[in-house]
Amino acid sequence: MATGNTLDTTTTRRTFLDGMLATGAAALLPGYAAKAPGGSQGAKAGPVKFLFMADHHVESDFMERGHEVYTMWRPGNHAALEKTYEFIGSDPYCRDIDFALFGGDQLNTGYMNHPKELAAEREIYYRTLGSLDLYRRTKGKDLPDLDFRASATSGSAQEPTQPRKPDSRVIAIQGNHDTGVPQFFRECSFKCGDTRFITFFASYVALPAPPRKFRSTAKVSDEAVAFIEREMAAAAADPAIRHIVLVSHWAIAPRSKNFVWPILDACKENGFNDNRRKILALAEKYGCDLYINGHEHNGGYPVERAGSLSDISCASVTGGKASWAIVEMHPDRAVFNVYSRAHATEAPDGTVTYSRLPQRLFTREIPLKPIR
Numbered sequence: 001m002a003t004g005n006t007l008d009t010t011t012t013r014r015t016f017l018d019g020m021l022a023t024g025a026a027a028l029l030p031g032y033a034a035k036a037p038g039g040s041q042g043a044k045a046g047p048v049k050f051l052f053m054a055d056h057h058v059e060s061d062f063m064e065r066g067h068e069v070y071t072m073w074r075p076g077n078h079a080a081l082e083k084t085y086e087f088i089g090s091d092p093y094c095r096d097i098d099f100a101l102f103g104g105d106q107l108n109t110g111y112m113n114h115p116k117e118l119a120a121e122r123e124i125y126y127r128t129l130g131s132l133d134l135y136r137r138t139k140g141k142d143l144p145d146l147d148f149r150a151s152a153t154s155g156s157a158q159e160p161t162q163p164r165k166p167d168s169r170v171i172a173i174q175g176n177h178d179t180g181v182p183q184f185f186r187e188c189s190f191k192c193g194d195t196r197f198i199t200f201f202a203s204y205v206a207l208p209a210p211p212r213k214f215r216s217t218a219k220v221s222d223e224a225v226a227f228i229e230r231e232m233a234a235a236a237a238d239p240a241i242r243h244i245v246l247v248s249h250w251a252i253a254p255r256s257k258n259f260v261w262p263i264l265d266a267c268k269e270n271g272f273n274d275n276r277r278k279i280l281a282l283a284e285k286y287g288c289d290l291y292i293n294g295h296e297h298n299g300g301y302p303v304e305r306a307g308s309l310s311d312i313s314c315a316s317v318t319g320g321k322a323s324w325a326i327v328e329m330h331p332d333r334a335v336f337n338v339y340s341r342a343h344a345t346e347a348p349d350g351t352v353t354y355s356r357l358p359q360r361l362f363t364r365e366i367p368l369k370p371i372r
Helices: 077-090 115-129 133-138 222-237 275-286
Strands: 006-012 048-053 099-102 170-172 188-192 195-199 203-207 215-219 243-247 290-293 303-306 309-313 324-329 333-339 343-346 351-356 360-367
Touching: 077 115, 077 133, 077 343, 077 351, 099 133, 133 170, 188 222, 195 222, 222 243, 222 275, 243 275, 309 360
Parallel strands: 048 099, 099 170, 195 243, 243 290, 290 309
Antiparallel strands: 006 351, 048 324, 188 195, 203 215, 303 309, 324 333, 333 360, 343 351
């Protein structure tokens, strides 16, 4: 029986999807008008509102390269993710999102040339995603309102050409753990309401590090910079666009205690790639002032400045308390309403025990300056 946000129920994987989500979900937040479920497929009556998740790290057997993966990726996480998706689809505040944006590392070993493991992770990813009402409702639908464009990036067998259009209102980009997974985008651009979202890919670069440590950064291609420039220029020329939001898996803020593995400026270690500075210059030129990233699993959702950009580093879905966010784009600010995920454990016989539903934890507000 559910009590508040705490559950004490046991079921099996087979019967999990038939279980009822606890009733009496959180009421609408004060100050926001209700919208009919269905997101932006009708006329927008309020702020652009979307789900942001990153770093799912879907793992098929909780092993990587023959060793146990981090303790945060453990049996029960798949069921917990499904329960989290069910909560989002049932909660009066969360369920009317316009779209979902996944910030990379949806899979865990998608960067490796191991087809069997990749296929298993991809199956789990889409099976769990089927619990998200937004995905079920929009899968296979025509989405002309997004005005979606993607780069025509081609690559090797490990990095195939991207799909041209999303197959639902869930838009997922590549991180370093799912580099080359063709279902996830690299550079893409779409609009919702008065906001244009632009994403780009950065490739993994290992840096020299002391023994038993690792350091890394990311390298941005010239093609990615050209795509960003084209899309920012088009957005700035569109009288309907008020905000431009830039998204990548990697941080762009300077290295600090909160931003440990950001994209670096030109230096010997990244082959003197200077495209970070070029991106910052483009953001300044076209009035883009919000940057969203994942990768570092920052449960505190820290915000730091990089040129004109406010970079907010978001948490991992499989992390501890803070896990995902419902984001609202207002004329003068972006509001990140941060939630925990559901919690579950799984026994060797497949029995799953759920101990907690998601709950709203805190709000992070970032001031914005409209481009017009």
